[in-house]
Amino acid sequence: MGSIERIMNVARRVAKWHAAGHRMVVVPSAMSGETNRLLGLAAEISDRPDGRELDMIAATGEQVSVGLLALALKQVGVDAISFAGWQVPVRTDAAHTKARISAIDGERVHRELDAGRVVVITGFQGISDSGDITTLGRGGSDTSAVAVAAGLGAEECLIFTDVDGVYTTDPRVVPEARRLPRITFEEMLEMASLGSKVLQIRSVEFAGKYKVKTRVLSSLTSPDIPIDEEAASGTLITFEEEESMEQAVISGIAFNRDEAKITVMNVPDRPGIAYQILGPVAAANIDVDMIIQNQSVNGTTDFSFTVHRNEYQRAIEVLEREVRGMIGAGEIVGDPRICKVSAVGIGMRSHVGIASLMFRTLSDEGINIQMISTSEIKISVVIEDKYMELAVRALHKAFELEESGDKIAG
């Protein structure tokens, strides 16, 4: 939520759904810039602030939002009540600044809904078993919304965001990108995890795990547009592969510019080596994305993985300090100037030739592929980051995503 004006718009939008007979729970984000302001204050004091205290500070952004939204709802004539995460309670583990929701007790919320109120709950935060405030990390409000929807058994979760749905790729990179009226949960998961910033990956995981029907809608439309029209806009994340979806081989091209690759050379090829390399990295709380280990030659292999670019230096340090000598590996090399581009589509399962079209397209553009990783519904390649836009545009065109009619069948 941005300004007070925007909060009033949210209130009018919620009031419209409420008036149509829906029992509404709303999970607003912090006001625009507020979380950054709060983290900035902490950063002025310490460059490695304690996670528990950071959560204490950062959680206030959403607390202000829920209070203001409840006031705004009352102002437009809707009875409303706000709750902080600990009041619901939204229970999480104790991993401060990146906690995970473990359970949501819906009793108090249902009581308020039964009384005809709209319930406004802080996103992004919960309470640990020791009674401390935890936060879920950036974008945690989406995750909270889906988790609350799951916890309360909601019929549908509407995510209002600053885009009007999920696109075949980022329209800022490919102007011809097209909004997908529906996408399956699995595709959405790949799109989100690959850097399409519409929804936080963990909110999609939650939606999948608890089968929460989730609709991505634009918060930029007038709050007063008819409900039917609003519900038909955006992108619905579904759990059934429908007839019509069989046609779509590739749903979109996702990309992620914030990656860095690291290779541990000449790793002895023996059982447990992957754990010996990645265990200390995980213990340092560094998330690893792609992992590639090739066939060994002469009893050794090269072990590669990607991490977020911000953690590149720290990951290298961990490997040098805790891994290399221990396992008798060779040099550790890396490159923070890479990106990942992926083609995602559930139809890929039953179609061959997708990979070869992807590789040929990149080759035609003179782009060297550094790493490849595939799953049932996506193919990802790591390339030099300066080629990212070019690669996305070329693939978007090659898979004919700009047209809303037939899709290519490989």
Place this chain on the structure above:
Amino acid sequence: MGSIERIMNVARRVAKWHAAGHRMVVVPSAMSGETNRLLGLAAEISDRPDGRELDMIAATGEQVSVGLLALALKQVGVDAISFAGWQVPVRTDAAHTKARISAIDGERVHRELDAGRVVVITGFQGISDSGDITTLGRGGSDTSAVAVAAGLGAEECLIFTDVDGVYTTDPRVVPEARRLPRITFEEMLEMASLGSKVLQIRSVEFAGKYKVKTRVLSSLTSPDIPIDEEAASGTLITFEEEESMEQAVISGIAFNRDEAKITVMNVPDRPGIAYQILGPVAAANIDVDMIIQNQSVNGTTDFSFTVHRNEYQRAIEVLEREVRGMIGAGEIVGDPRICKVSAVGIGMRSHVGIASLMFRTLSDEGINIQMISTSEIKISVVIEDKYMELAVRALHKAFELEESGDKIAG
């Protein structure tokens, strides 16, 4: 607390006391301007915002402060942990925006103190029996500090504020005003309730009720001054009348510019009439200060009282709507342009002539006294507000408060 720089200064000050072996609990206020900013956001949405939601919003100011102060303490090498009021818990009644503390559970705090940590607790707020966040009203951080000190059985409560102690009167009005090294709890109570803004009246009440030795100190001195020197500065609020204090007849001149007076004329003089007049006023949550009812003449009397100037209009409305007709009273008249000036002193108990000196002094200056009210240790008069400074200066001089030697014995 003002800026980050100021938070770092507080941390250094606390670290100094901690290093000297004191077990420290710190109750910081919100950062300068923050509470106003938050209430301003709410005011943009509603001109009569719901109290529960207002508390949800306003409580975040202190929550940010405790997190930042805990980070700052760690930064200067002191282990620290922050708690919001609900985590302690600090229990209050459910009177949102002006809640009163009912109990403080010290168990968790003591556990952290035992572990050698400094505990930082949000002031100004607590949790009601229904699990809602409550706030204690403006200045509630002082009250919280004293309440926490009482609840935990602290040896002493240090209140760091932007003045260096309690003065014989406001130095902005009388430059010769003198800092009192000690003041009794009763005197402090009268000084505070009469508008000396050093401490919130409720913090003084708490200090008295639970006999918390409280010291008012300046937050503007260097955080690094020696502890002995710091402890000797400021004003100590004591509970024993000591030998030396017998001498002081008047400790100070207090005043309050924010008052308004209201008189209900020709009230039938019968039992219960005071309640019939003030009951509806109290029910409208309007605090009444001075109450004066004179001897009746011909079976009717005039009933006067003072309220905060901001509530003057509302109080008149309540009286017109709910009281006048019901009790068969005459006209309701009032004046928002008055002030109250008081002479306060525990020595007054055993000295006569204080009142006459006070009245003569005001008369010599040509100031008309509109109302008089007295207690064992204070005499208050209501006068036209434009004479306030003149009256305070004249009384300060008449009672020879500018000299630190002998006091007048009336």
